[in-house]
Every structure is written in C-alpha cells, then in structure tokens.
Amino acid sequence: MEIESAEGNPAYYVKSVEKTFAVLLAFTADEPRLTMTRVAAKAELSRAAARRFLLTLADLGYLRTDGTHFELTPRALDVGASFLANLTLPQIAEPHLRRLAVDLNETTSLCILDGTDVVYIARVAAPRLLSVSVNVGTRFPAWATSMGRILLAGLPEAHREAYYESVELTSYTENTVASIDALRSEVDRAAERGWSLVSRELDDGLRGLAVPVRRGNDLIAALNVSLQTHRAPEDEIAATVLPRLQLAAEGIADDFGGRQRGVA
Known part of the structure; x- marks a missing residue:
C-alpha cells in the first residue's frame, strides 16, 4: 500500500515534475510568448520558482528567451514525438467518429482514395444499428460516393482528368450519375462548396454527406456520415448535420498534426 504525503499524493510523487509540466503547458x-510573471500566474508558482524552472528549461533547450519573454523551442516536440509516431490516422479519427455517430445517431466513416475506389479506413456504426455490411477495408467506386467526390475534388486537375478518362460508370440505381x-x-x-452530398446513387435507401480532412494544405481523407433518405431534406442537412461533420473533421486534422489556419 502506497504511503501518501501530507498533500495527499503517493510517496513516490515528485512535485517538481508536476511543476515542470505546469510551466511547459x-x-x-x-x-x-510569456513573461516570467505570466508563467508564474498560469502555473500557480511564485515568481522566484517560475524563474528557476524557466531558466532550467531554457538551459536544457526546451525554451528560449530574449531576456523578457520565453517561448517553446522545437525541442519541446520531443516530449510527444514517440507517442505521435505510433499513432495512425484511423486511431486518431476513431474517437471523433464515435462522438459524431452518437451525436447524430448515424454511421460515420473515414475514407481515402486508392486508385478508382474509396477505401474505408475507420468506421463507427450508428448506435441504433445491430450490424453493418460495410467494414474497414471495404471499397466503393469513388465517383458514386460523397467521400469519393470530395477526394476527387482535392486531386490536381491533371490527375482528376486522368481519372475521368479511365473510370467506367455503372448504374446502381436510377439516381446514379449517368455520364x-x-x-x-x-x-x-x-x-x-467544400462538401458533397450524394443521394440514392449507390443505394436507394441511403444518402452520404462528406467533408475533407486536411493537414495544412494536404487533403488526407474524407469524413462521411451515412444518412437515411427519409431523415431530412438537403437544406436541413446542410444547416444541421454539416457543421457537426466539419467540426469533427477539424478535430481529426488537429490531432493528426494540425490544420493550417484559414484553410477550409
């Protein structure tokens, strides 16, 4: 049984480690960029203690200072580098997909473009569904899906035209794009528009809404929600579902390495 300190922490607890991270965070x-006084206030330290931590971190290369202000250096990235290196896009996306699926009570997915198809790399079924026929690794023709059209829209023009020249369209329903x-x-x-809504083109009972997931200027995936066709008209979907989808896409992008501010 661990013996607690007078402050209620376990005996092994190193208070200076807690204070170090309070300063970094x-x-x-x-x-x-922060002054010593501002760091002391944010980290709940005395000014003298904040000074010791700041100067030590500067000596170690995690901070730099101009004599008045302090700021992080690139070396601070080393703290989380190993963790981030082991994360994959599907792992990062899954909690966002799960929250979105619960929020909308609909199935959410993350897809990438592979040749002429979209490939599902993460998927969370709607809470109301007991089973699904689409799983990670499932492929669909990109041209017939909302996520595929978002990914095609992000291709350089020459690549997009090459895709049009090589693809063969198939009629899945009477609503499937015909040319x-x-x-x-x-x-x-x-x-x-920055988003795509495809209705009853691949399946008569479904609509798909998709938005891009970007890291900086790079389009890395498409985030999709599958909607029952009876749920709502297009203008209502754009007003209520789209903002939640875009917010989730921004969260995935931020967690996967950051999105460039100002990029939709």
Missing part, C-alpha cells in the same frame, strides 16, 4: 497557441460530364459537374460542385 502554460505556453499555448493563444499565448506562445462523365455529369460526374465532372458534381465533383466541381463539391470542390466549390
């Missing part, structure tokens, strides 16, 4: 995106010109228009529309 005082630096945020909103406040990347390359029509497909080109739909992909251009997705590029312009």
Whole structure:
C-alpha cells in the first residue's frame, strides 16, 4: 500500500515534475510568448520558482528567451514525438467518429482514395444499428460516393482528368450519375462548396454527406456520415448535420498534426 504525503499524493510523487509540466503547458497557441510573471500566474508558482524552472528549461533547450519573454523551442516536440509516431490516422479519427455517430445517431466513416475506389479506413456504426455490411477495408467506386467526390475534388486537375478518362460508370440505381460530364459537374460542385452530398446513387435507401480532412494544405481523407433518405431534406442537412461533420473533421486534422489556419 502506497504511503501518501501530507498533500495527499503517493510517496513516490515528485512535485517538481508536476511543476515542470505546469510551466511547459502554460505556453499555448493563444499565448506562445510569456513573461516570467505570466508563467508564474498560469502555473500557480511564485515568481522566484517560475524563474528557476524557466531558466532550467531554457538551459536544457526546451525554451528560449530574449531576456523578457520565453517561448517553446522545437525541442519541446520531443516530449510527444514517440507517442505521435505510433499513432495512425484511423486511431486518431476513431474517437471523433464515435462522438459524431452518437451525436447524430448515424454511421460515420473515414475514407481515402486508392486508385478508382474509396477505401474505408475507420468506421463507427450508428448506435441504433445491430450490424453493418460495410467494414474497414471495404471499397466503393469513388465517383458514386460523397467521400469519393470530395477526394476527387482535392486531386490536381491533371490527375482528376486522368481519372475521368479511365473510370467506367455503372448504374446502381436510377439516381446514379449517368455520364462523365455529369460526374465532372458534381465533383466541381463539391470542390466549390467544400462538401458533397450524394443521394440514392449507390443505394436507394441511403444518402452520404462528406467533408475533407486536411493537414495544412494536404487533403488526407474524407469524413462521411451515412444518412437515411427519409431523415431530412438537403437544406436541413446542410444547416444541421454539416457543421457537426466539419467540426469533427477539424478535430481529426488537429490531432493528426494540425490544420493550417484559414484553410477550409
């Protein structure tokens, strides 16, 4: 049984480690440069203690200072580098997909483009569903899905045109896009709007809404939610479901290495 200190912490607890991280975590995106006084206030330390921690961290290379302000150095990334190196995009996306699935009571997925298909790399079934026929690794023709059109919209123009020249369209339902010109228009529309809604083209009972997931300027995946066709009209989906999907995409991008501010 661990013996507790007078402060209620286990006997092994090193208070200086807690204080060190309190100092490091005082630096945020909103406040990347801090004075000693500001660090002391944010870390709940005396000014003298904050000074010792700041100067030690500067000597170790984790902080730099101009004599008045302190800021993190790239070496601070070493703290989480091993953890981040072992994370994959599906692992990072799954908690976001799970929250979105619960929020919307619909199935959520993350897909990438592979040749002429989209491939599911993460998927969380709607809580109300007992089983699903689509799993991680499932492929669908990119041109017939909302996530595929988002991913096609992100391709360089030459690659997109090469795709149009190589793909063969198949009629899955009476609503399936029927020509390359029509497909080109739909992909251009997705590029312009920043999202894609495909209704009853692959399956008569389903609609798919997708948004891009970006890391900086790079399109790394498409985030999708599958919707029953009776749920709501398109304008209502755009007003209520789309913002939640976009927020989840931003969360995945941030956790996977950050999205460039100002990029939709």
